[in-house]
Amino acid sequence: MKNMFLVLLGSALLASAGAASAEGCLKGAVVGGVAGHYAGHHAVVGAVGGCVVGRHLAKEKRKQAAAEAQSQEHGQMQPTVMR
Numbered sequence: 001m002k003n004m005f006l007v008l009l010g011s012a013l014l015a016s017a018g019a020a021s022a023e024g025c026l027k028g029a030v031v032g033g034v035a036g037h038y039a040g041h042h043a044v045v046g047a048v049g050g051c052v053v054g055r056h057l058a059k060e061k062r063k064q065a066a067a068e069a070q071s072q073e074h075g076q077m078q079p080t081v082m083r
Contacts, residue, residue: 023062028054 028050036046 024054024056024058025051026054028052028057 029047030050032050032053033043033047035050037043039046
């Protein structure tokens with residue numbers, strides 16, 4: 001009964017999470033939860049840690065993509081010198 005409750009609770013949380021606020025968190029939480037479970041039955045701690053790390057990695061990836069796009073845009077807009 002307890003396992004069924006946890007599965008339903010987890011499903012409800014995943015369904016209610018917004019895509020923008022969960023970027024990287026869900027994947028990290030799943031990986032961290034599984035790792036925490038197998039590393040001493042600390043699935044919740046692993047899920048929280050995985051969420052934090054997943055959010056950080058997604059934020060860094062987004063920053064890098066924005067910087068790359070900006071550098072490409074800047075490179076294309078430079079005027080050419082005619083001789």
